[in-house]
Amino acid sequence: MTSAITTDLSSREGWTRWAERIHALAEERDAVILAHNYQLPEIQDVAHHVGDSLALSRVAATATQSTIIFCGVHFMAETAKILSPDKRVLIPDAAAGCSLADSLTAEELRTWKAENPGAMVVSYVNTTAAVKAETDICCTSSNAVEVVASIPADTPVLFGPDQFLGAHVRRMLGRDNIQVWGGECHVHAGINGDQLRAQAEGHPDAELYIHPECGCATSALYLAGAGAVPEDRVKILSTGDMVTAAARSTSRQVLVATEIGMIHQLRRAAPGVEFLPVNERASCKYMKMITPEKLERSLLELRDEVDVDPETAAKARGAVQRMIEIGNPGGGE
Missing domain, CATH: 3.40.50.10800 (NadA-like)
Known part of the structure; x- marks a missing residue:
């Protein structure tokens, strides 16, 4: 195995040779490669599983391999670690963040909860592990309506952080006791x-x-x-x-x-x-930080590992598992 990509991936033959090398490395490392739908085409085509956040969370929870390579943004790799704490979870670029996840902090959520005692917290999966630890139930865009509908109609709901998804849930259910945080994904908002x-x-x-x-x-x-x-x-x-x-x-x-x-x-x-x-410039710079070179480096060097504090992970796990159990089994973020 070489330590760097030397193949021209612009040709089908070159890509095939590289993909064979990646798959051989993955087998050697006992690793499964997960890729989100927003990844570069080369990454999607080489991954063992491609999907949205909910589908990939389900794969991460049941993967038999000892190592998960998550080609996505950081909160997704954190979610995989929450669901599979005994597995090694790697992300090819640890700097691949998420503007939506950054729009609500655990401290802000705790303050919001204190201001609304008795409310249930529903957090979009696009959040940090610390926010998930303060959450009652996580959701994805496909099961957000079902998740909120599972909460008694007379119970107030704090929904965050995405304001547009929250507005969609409120519109679909016709409930006026749903408070929505004002966060957004900079790509989708655009x-x-x-x-x-x-x-x-x-x-x-x-x-x-x-x-x-x-x-x-x-x-x-x-x-x-x-x-x-x-x-x-x-x-x-x-x-x-x-x-x-x-x-x-x-x-x-x-x-x-x-x-x-x-x-x-x-x-x-x-x-x-x-x-x-609809907008050809709607590209997430964080998703596109995961490149073929970085994926290969991650497999070769087993970096960058994603860890979640065990106490935080334990608090977050129930909310994430409830997300997996509720609603659409085939769709997610």
Whole structure:
């Protein structure tokens, strides 16, 4: 095995040789490679499992390998460690963070809880381990509605940190006792209603796949309600549910409002459909920090390891396990 990538990955033959090397290293290290849907295409194609945060959490919880290489952002690797504390969890770049996870700290959550005694805390999985430790139930975008619906209707809910997903949950359930934190993913917040309207007008027959973290989710429902877009063409979906919908789609075109890495998986699921990003600049710099070179280095050097304080992990584990048990088994973040 070489200690650095020397193959030109731009050719199919070069990529195949590199993928064979990565898989051989993974077998030697007794490692499973997990990749999120927003990763670079080369990373998605070489991973043993590709999916959203919920699907990958389920894999991490049941993986038989002793080492998990998580190609995603830091909170995802933390979640894998929470679920599999006895396994070694590595992330190819420890600096791959998340603007949404950074928008709510454990200290801020404790203050919020103190101001609202008796409320249940539902935290999006896009949070730090410390925030999960202060949480009653975690959720993903696919099961957020089901998670909140599982809480008695007369019990106040503190939902954080994503304001757009929280607004979606509140809209779907019609509950006025849901307080929503004001956080956001900088990538999804940047996909706005004007962009969506322009793309929808330019592609009048296209379906719309909208991630509920997007700033344009409300605009999509408004366009449908106003008759600008047929209601049956507007779908508010998690990334995992987008793949499922794509495989079943009979449309020729689909407009996609989420991070552009998702387009790769959608095209694989439905090669006969043209998938177009609503905003072609909606790229997460943190997700794209995981490169083929860094993945290979991680396998060769067994770095960078992600650890979670055992006490924090123990407090967080119940909230994450409840997330896995509730709602859609096939979709997640």
